[in-house]
Amino acid sequence: MPLTGRKQLNMIPGDQIMSMSFQQYSDFLKENPPVTGTKDVQMVKAVGRNIESAVEKYLTDNKLSSLLNGYQWEFNLINDKAVNAWCMPGGKVVVYSGILPVTQNETGLAVVMGHEIAHAIAEHGNERMSQELLRSAGSVGLEVALNDQPEQTKNLWMMAYGAGTEVAAILPYSRLHESEADHLGLIFMAMAGYNPEESVAFWQRMSAASNGQKPPEFLSTHPSDQTRINNLNKWIPQAMKYYTGKKSPTYQRKGNSAKTIKVLGNPK
Numbered sequence: 001m002p003l004t005g006r007k008q009l010n011m012i013p014g015d016q017i018m019s020m021s022f023q024q025y026s027d028f029l030k031e032n033p034p035v036t037g038t039k040d041v042q043m044v045k046a047v048g049r050n051i052e053s054a055v056e057k058y059l060t061d062n063k064l065s066s067l068l069n070g071y072q073w074e075f076n077l078i079n080d081k082a083v084n085a086w087c088m089p090g091g092k093v094v095v096y097s098g099i100l101p102v103t104q105n106e107t108g109l110a111v112v113m114g115h116e117i118a119h120a121i122a123e124h125g126n127e128r129m130s131q132e133l134l135r136s137a138g139s140v141g142l143e144v145a146l147n148d149q150p151e152q153t154k155n156l157w158m159m160a161y162g163a164g165t166e167v168a169a170i171l172p173y174s175r176l177h178e179s180e181a182d183h184l185g186l187i188f189m190a191m192a193g194y195n196p197e198e199s200v201a202f203w204q205r206m207s208a209a210s211n212g213q214k215p216p217e218f219l220s221t222h223p224s225d226q227t228r229i230n231n232l233n234k235w236i237p238q239a240m241k242y243y244t245g246k247k248s249p250t251y252q253r254k255g256n257s258a259k260t261i262k263v264l265g266n267p268k
Contacts, residue, residue: 018070025092034076048075054191087116110194118184186239193247196239
């Protein structure tokens, strides 16, 4: 992964990943029609477009635009009480209305969307799906699993990308993936004009949302603990170098530019 400098297991070709993503996203929206014409929808789309523009500019400036090959960005809000959000490959984002009371405002939403977009750009879903295919379909082969077992592949896809509301049917992101998405997400939201210092408060609200009961869907895949808070506080000063306070993709990083955002190493 050129953005992080880490080697990944990605067994599925990029064009096949995009084709699967667009089909699964379309199928999901047929079953879960997006909300239209509300202020919340406008907010989701505005935050998404701001992050999209900033990320595209950053990657283009650093000659990494190939990471966005095939991207066809979409940002949709669905009316579902689940506290969840996700991004499939190609920039296919869904935000559930149930997470909005926790995000509270545009900046809180930018924490979530920046994090999810970071997962997609860092190809974490492809990596997770490759790992699961290698584990569960190794005996029949990758090609058979993808082409001859469509229902199983679809279920694995939805699990790998956290696209669902059943906690038991969602694969939790690894600590390494979460670390990378947190770090990249902070920088992406800052570049888009949202204060990364607000990320800590969001994760504290998310943790409090469980209130000793069944944890929100988002927490099942993105555990909130003191390690995460400590890491966010460690990375915020770097992210602030990208923050101007203006919601615009025309950011100017303070200091020297670098192609790789250093998010290496598995946090303790």
